[in-house]
Amino acid sequence: MATNTLHLQAIALAAVLLICRLSPVTPAASAQQLTGCRDKCGNINVPYPFGIGARCARDEGFQLNCDDSASPPRLLTLQFEQHPQLVSLSLADGEARVLLKPESKCYPPPEERSSDVPTSSYTSINGSTTYRYSPEKNRLVALGCPNLGYIVDGSGNYVSGCMSACRRPSLGNDTVPRLPGRCTGERCCQSIIPPTLNFYVPRMFNFENGTAAVDNELRGGTTPCRYVFLVEHTWINTVYNDTKDFNRSDFEAVPVVLDWAIRNVYNCSAAKRNATDYACRSTNSECFDTIDGQGYRCNCCQGYEGNPYLDGGCTDINECLRPEKYGCYGDCTNMLGSHTCVCPPGTSGNWTDRNGCRPKDNFPLALKVVTGVSVGVFLSVFMCFWLYLGLQKRKLIRTKQKFFEHNGGVILRQQMHSGGGTHGFRIFSTEELKRATHNFASDRVLGRGGHGVVYKGVLEDKTVVAIKKSKMMEEAETKEFAREMFILSQINHRNVVKLLGCCLEVEVPMLVYEFVSNGTLYHYIHGKEPKADIPLDTRLRIAAESAEALSYMHSSASPPILHGDVKTANILLDDKFNAKVSDFGASKLAPTDEAEIATLVQGTCGYLDPEYLMTCQLTDKSDVYSFGVVMLELLTRKKALYLDGPEENRSLVSCFTTAMKVGRHQELLDSQVRNEMSAEMLEEITYLLMRCISMNGEERPTMKEVAERLEMLRRYQQHPWAEAEDNAEEIESLLGREQQNANYQLEQQNVLYLEEGRNYTFSM
Ligand SMILES: *[C@@H]1O[C@H](CO)[C@@H](O)[C@H](O)[C@H]1NC(C)=O
Ligand SMILES: *[C@@H]1O[C@H](CO)[C@@H](O)[C@H](O)[C@H]1NC(C)=O
Ligand SMILES: *[C@@H]1O[C@H](CO)[C@@H](O)[C@H](O)[C@H]1NC(C)=O
Ligand SMILES: *[C@@H]1O[C@H](CO)[C@@H](O)[C@H](O)[C@H]1NC(C)=O
Ligand SMILES: *[C@@H]1O[C@H](CO)[C@@H](O)[C@H](O)[C@H]1NC(C)=O
Ligand SMILES: *[C@@H]1O[C@H](CO)[C@@H](O)[C@H](O)[C@H]1NC(C)=O
Ligand SMILES: *[C@@H]1O[C@H](CO)[C@@H](O)[C@H](O)[C@H]1NC(C)=O
Ligand SMILES: *[C@@H]1O[C@H](CO)[C@@H](O)[C@H](O)[C@H]1NC(C)=O
Numbered sequence: 001m002a003t004n005t006l007h008l009q010a011i012a013l014a015a016v017l018l019i020c021r022l023s024p025v026t027p028a029a030s031a032q033q034l035t036g037c038r039d040k041c042g043n044i045n046v047p048y049p050f051g052i053g054a055r056c057a058r059d060e061g062f063q064l065n066c067d068d069s070a071s072p073p074r075l076l077t078l079q080f081e082q083h084p085q086l087v088s089l090s091l092a093d094g095e096a097r098v099l100l101k102p103e104s105k106c107y108p109p110p111e112e113r114s115s116d117v118p119t120s121s122y123t124s125i126n127g128s129t130t131y132r133y134s135p136e137k138n139r140l141v142a143l144g145c146p147n148l149g150y151i152v153d154g155s156g157n158y159v160s161g162c163m164s165a166c167r168r169p170s171l172g173n174d175t176v177p178r179l180p181g182r183c184t185g186e187r188c189c190q191s192i193i194p195p196t197l198n199f200y201v202p203r204m205f206n207f208e209n210g211t212a213a214v215d216n217e218l219r220g221g222t223t224p225c226r227y228v229f230l231v232e233h234t235w236i237n238t239v240y241n242d243t244k245d246f247n248r249s250d251f252e253a254v255p256v257v258l259d260w261a262i263r264n265v266y267n268c269s270a271a272k273r274n275a276t277d278y279a280c281r282s283t284n285s286e287c288f289d290t291i292d293g294q295g296y297r298c299n300c301c302q303g304y305e306g307n308p309y310l311d312g313g314c315t316d317i318n319e320c321l322r323p324e325k326y327g328c329y330g331d332c333t334n335m336l337g338s339h340t341c342v343c344p345p346g347t348s349g350n351w352t353d354r355n356g357c358r359p360k361d362n363f364p365l366a367l368k369v370v371t372g373v374s375v376g377v378f379l380s381v382f383m384c385f386w387l388y389l390g391l392q393k394r395k396l397i398r399t400k401q402k403f404f405e406h407n408g409g410v411i412l413r414q415q416m417h418s419g420g421g422t423h424g425f426r427i428f429s430t431e432e433l434k435r436a437t438h439n440f441a442s443d444r445v446l447g448r449g450g451h452g453v454v455y456k457g458v459l460e461d462k463t464v465v466a467i468k469k470s471k472m473m474e475e476a477e478t479k480e481f482a483r484e485m486f487i488l489s490q491i492n493h494r495n496v497v498k499l500l501g502c503c504l505e506v507e508v509p510m511l512v513y514e515f516v517s518n519g520t521l522y523h524y525i526h527g528k529e530p531k532a533d534i535p536l537d538t539r540l541r542i543a544a545e546s547a548e549a550l551s552y553m554h555s556s557a558s559p560p561i562l563h564g565d566v567k568t569a570n571i572l573l574d575d576k577f578n579a580k581v582s583d584f585g586a587s588k589l590a591p592t593d594e595a596e597i598a599t600l601v602q603g604t605c606g607y608l609d610p611e612y613l614m615t616c617q618l619t620d621k622s623d624v625y626s627f628g629v630v631m632l633e634l635l636t637r638k639k640a641l642y643l644d645g646p647e648e649n650r651s652l653v654s655c656f657t658t659a660m661k662v663g664r665h666q667e668l669l670d671s672q673v674r675n676e677m678s679a680e681m682l683e684e685i686t687y688l689l690m691r692c693i694s695m696n697g698e699e700r701p702t703m704k705e706v707a708e709r710l711e712m713l714r715r716y717q718q719h720p721w722a723e724a725e726d727n728a729e730e731i732e733s734l735l736g737r738e739q740q741n742a743n744y745q746l747e748q749q750n751v752l753y754l755e756e757g758r759n760y761t762f763s764m
Contacts, residue, residue, distance in 0.1 A: 032307050041066035042073040047091050049262070049279060049309050058262070058279065058309070061130030079131060087255065091307065094290070094297045096131065096260055099253035102143075102229030103202035106248075130260050132292050135195040137257035139233045142189050144246045145221050148205035149189070149228030159200060161228075162189035166221025183236050187223070187246075190236055196293040202228040225251075232257050261295030268296045282306065284314035284337065303337030327352035400430065400505035407504035408485075415486040425489030426501040428512055433457065433467055433503050440469065447520075452508075456515065464515040465500055468583075470508045485509075487557055495549035497572055497582035513582065517575050521546075521630075522568035524577075525637050536676040538577060539634045540714040545579035546571050547707035550627060553581075554620045554703045564618055566626035567607045567640065568633050606640030606651060611697045621697035624706060628692025632656055635685070637670040653693050660690065677717075684713055 032047040033039035037056035039046055041064070051057030052066045052075075060078070064086060067074040075086040077098060088097040142149025142164045150161025166187055183190045204226055223246035231254040262279045265271045268287035271278050280287045280298035285308030287296050300306055300314035307313035319325075319339040320332035328341035330351030343349055343357035350356030404410070409427065416425070436457035437444045446454040452470035459465055488499045498514040518524070521542060525534065546566075553561040563570070563581065570583045603612070607629045609622035629640050632652055640652045659665040665686065666674060677685075688709050694700050701709070 031310060031313065034310070038066065041068075041075040044075050044086070044089060046075070046089065047307050047309070048313075050089060059264075061263075062260075084253070091309075092299070094260055095134065095137075096258045097232070097255050098258060100229065100256045101253045102141075102227045102231075102251045103204075104225050104227045104248075104251050105204050106225035129263050131198065131258040132195070132260075133193060133197040133200075133230055134257040134259045135193050135197065135292070137232055137234075138193055138230045139190040139236055140193055140228070141183065141231050141236050141240075142204075142226070142228045143187065144223040144226030145187055146207050147189075147226035147228070148207075149226070150203050150205075151193075151200040151228070151230075152203055153197075153201075154199045156201075159197065160191045160193050161203075162191040164189040164226075166223065168221060183240060188236075188240070190233075193230065195291075200230070204228055227251055229254060230256050259290070259292055261290040261292075261297050263290075263295035265296070266294050271296050280308050281311045282308045282314040283312070284308075284316075301337060303339075329354050330357050403506055404504045407509045409504040412485055412502075412504070416489075424498075424500060425485075428501050428503040428510075430503055430505045432459070433510060433512070435460070436465065437467060457512070463500075466497075466513045466515045468511045468513065470510070487561060491553065491556065491561075493549055493552050493556075495545045495578065495580055496553065497580045516572035516580050516582070518573040518577060520569045521571040521573060521579065521634075524573055525568065525633060526639055533672050534637075534670075536673055537714065537717055539673070540710060540717055542571070542573070542577070542579040543631050543634055544707060544710035544714050546581055546630065547627060547703060547710050549579070549581040550623055551703040551707040554623070560620055562618055562620055563623050563626070565603050565607070566623050566630060567604050568630055569604075571630065604640075606653075609697070610695055619697060620703060621700045624692050624700045624703055625694075625697070627703070627706065628689055628700075629653055631685075631689050631692065635670060635673050635689075636668045637673075638668070657690075657693070660686070681713065681717060684709075688713075 031039075032045060034048055034051070034056055037048070038052045041052060046052055046064060046066075048056070049058030050062045050064055052064050054060065054063055057063040063078050065076040065078060065083065067076055075089075076083045077086050077096075080098070080100075082101065084098045084100050086096055086098050088095075090096070140149070140151060140160045140162065142162050145164060145166030147164040148161065149164070151159045153159050162185075164185065164187055182188070225246050225248060235255055262271065264277070265274070267289045271280075271287060278287075279296070282298075282300065282304075284301045284304040285298045286301055287298055289296050298308035300308050303317055303319070304314040305317050306315045316334070316336050317326075318334045319328060320334045323329050323332070326339065328339065328351060330341050330343040330347075331345075333340045341351050343351050343360075346360050347357040348360045349358045413427065434440065436459050437455045440453075440455055444455045444457065446456050446466055448454075452468055455467045455469065457465045457467045485499070485502055489501075492498065497516055499511060500514055501512045503510040503512070519527075550563060550566065553563065563583075565583060566581075570581065572580045572582050574580060603609075603622075603626070607626040609618075609625035611625075612618055612622045629652065632638075633640055636652065636656070638652050638655075641650055642652070656665055656668055659668050666682065669677075669682075688701070688706065691699060691701050692706060
């Protein structure tokens with residue numbers, strides 16, 4: 001049986017809880033009273049179960065009256081004999097505050113005392129079923145001296161009390177300063193009261209018939225009136241002011257806090273058994289037992305507010321409308337009895353804080369890790385690659401530096417610095433030349449030879465240049481290379497192809513020359529589409545200019561610069577067919593000692609000085625020999641070696657000398673030359689030619705002599721009639737130059753050959 005009841009109770013409780021959570025309510029204006037009942041008296045709300053009038057209150061214990069005659073209207077409870085005023089009412093706390101008059105006893109002064117029966121009045125709750133004196137909020141207070149105040153319950157038993165006394169005026173200074181709110185025994189005492197107190201009778205001990213001992217200490221000072229009453233503790237500790245007079249019988253009413261409850265059943269579980277009588281009417285309400293004995297009260301469930309004692313009295317709280325109270329500053333959704341709160345989309349954080357929702361970090365941790373790792377990996381790969389490239393580049397730079405040093409770049413640079421002006425000569429970088437030639441593209445090739453390839457290049461400043469990229473270079477050459485470069489760079493002659501610079505960062509240095517537009521002399525005279533006619537004057541001029549250039553090279557420096565490979569392919573023609581001797585890159589400084597004598601024979605077949613072939617010693621006369629061959633080519637328009645002829649006549653030189661011996665050399669000359677040239681001229685030029693190609697180097701004239709003679713012949717060819725006057729001038733100027741250049745030996749008689757018109761024989 002007992003277990004069944006328990007089960008039932010449990011089920012009932014569960015059902016109530018379930019109802020509390022889930023039952024839907026129609027949210028209505030939260031009414032506090034039954035329909036047709038006043039819910040206000042003055043400024044005090046009167047919620048059900050209280051009611052003004054018998055019909056409106058739950059029972060007579062909750063019945064109130066409203067005295068509308070007073071201003072403001074006064075709410076009165078009917079539970080007390082004197083119908084004291086009710087000044088506040090709270091459903092949630094289960095509290096009511098009433099004003100009650102204290103019990104007082106006033107004695108007239110002894111001399112005026114006619115009777116010892118004091119005036120008396122007291123107030124109490126007469127066995128109320130609704131109210132109890134709140135033990136937490138009320139105190140028993142006795143005022144006046146001497147006063148032993150106490151209260152007794154309905155059956156006359158002592159409940160609580162305290163003793164208040166005053167100092168004897170004769171024994172001490174009664175003017176000690178008093179502090180307000182002190183109720184510690186002197187003139188005022190207080191005591192706590194037990195719970196469940198709903199009735200008391202105040203009492204005061206009569207000191208008139210006391211003993212002497214009592215007289216002495218306790219009856220020291222007397223006050224006309226003494227009081228004993230219950231009062232709210234905040235009143236006695238803050239409002240009470242003991243400088244008040246203790247001679248008033250009409251002591252003002254004091255506030256007393258009452259706990260109210262539905263007390264017709266013992267507890268909630270008992271109350272729920274009688275559904276018609278159960279006070280917690282609202283479906284969204286819950287019942288709880290009072291702590292001061294019999295009774296229960298009702299509350300709205302969590303998330304609801306209103307009056308639980310009325311049907312539908314508890315309504316849902318829209319928490320979203322009160323963010324401060326419910327701590328939702330995010331996106332709020334109200335639900336019955338609750339709400340949800342989240343930070344707005346795209347934000348996260350503490351929505352209970354006004355600025356708690358912050359823009360979301362859209363990067364989840366996992367993604368961060370993945371990103372971090374991949375960035376790290378990428379960076380390290382990149383770093384490795386970069387490092388590798390850096391090392392490669394360093395290696396390249398080191399290689400370049402090595403070549404640069406090996407090729408004498410340092411010395412060259414020093415010489416350029418110490419040797420004064422650079423005359424536009426500069427050291428190029430590999431990249432510069434690569435850019436200039438489109439990375440040595442094949443369409444930039446100007447010519448290919450045994451030594452290397454010549455490219456046409458355009459520098460960044462739009463200068464057109466010819467870049468000679470040699471195939472290889474002898475170890476011995478590299479040693480002298482820088483010095484030679486330097487000397488060549490100093491040369492500035494209009495008939496010498498200017499060396500603009502070099503690039504030393506490669507194994508075999510590249511040379512950068514000025515670009516000469518009209519190709520080689522070789523091409524000019526032996527080209528595939530040969531010029532139909534080349535005037536003798538042009539031929540003489542080209543010869544004279546070339547000779548002048550070589551002569552300049554031989555005489556301008558010490559030791560002299562030897563070309564070593566004079567041939568028609570090394571004489572270039574510019575746009576006005578001016579001759580420019582090129583390829584001094586392969587040239588040599590005249591050896592200064594035995595050890596420097598070249599060990600390798602250089603030059604081109606057909607042009608080689610036979611003496612050089614035998615001695616391996618290149619001299620300025622070797623160039624003269626080679627130049628002789630060039631002159632021969634110019635006059636005969638035949639190649640130095642023509643491989644299609646009969647075996648003994650393949651060399652132009654031997655062919656010519658053979659013809660010379662039999663006096664048929666004229667037949668070898670180009671027909672145009674034969675036509676244009678006078679007999680004297682032919683004689684003169686043949687004489688010069690034969691001297692140049694003499695087997696014996698010492699018999700050959702110097703380059704300077706050749707140059708001057710050619711120049712004279714050219715002038716003669718141009719203006720044979722002005723020869724006489726010109727000659728004198730010429731000689732004069734030549735003599736003048738001789739003084740400047742002591743090395744030069746002018747053979748004056750040679751100048752006069754023409755005038756004398758002699759015939760010459762040659763020893764071969
Ligand atoms: C309560 O008051 C009534 C009159 O209102 C009285 O008859 C009754 O004796 C009182 N009860 C007590 C316990 O004082
Ligand atoms: C009481 O104290 C006041 C000032 O403190 C003093 O003037 C007065 O004489 C004292 N009276 C007695 C009886 O000691
Ligand atoms: C005080 O005592 C006297 C006699 O000693 C008596 O007559 C009087 O009634 C007593 N007064 C009270 C209030 O008990
Ligand atoms: C106490 O009462 C006296 C006279 O009524 C007044 O002068 C004094 O200011 C009061 N003290 C306090 C703290 O209320
Ligand atoms: C109360 O005492 C004051 C002086 O302290 C006096 O003026 C007043 O008349 C007294 N009132 C009564 C009813 O004794
Ligand atoms: C409620 O009161 C009844 C007696 O009326 C008692 O048997 C029961 O145990 C009480 N329940 C609680 C929860 O106090
Ligand atoms: C329930 O309460 C009402 C009124 O309070 C009463 O009339 C009725 O007898 C009670 N029912 C039971 C079963 O206690
Ligand atoms: C959220 O903010 C409130 C108010 O600033 C604070 O009391 C609470 O501790 C915070 N909660 C968290 C989880 O930080």
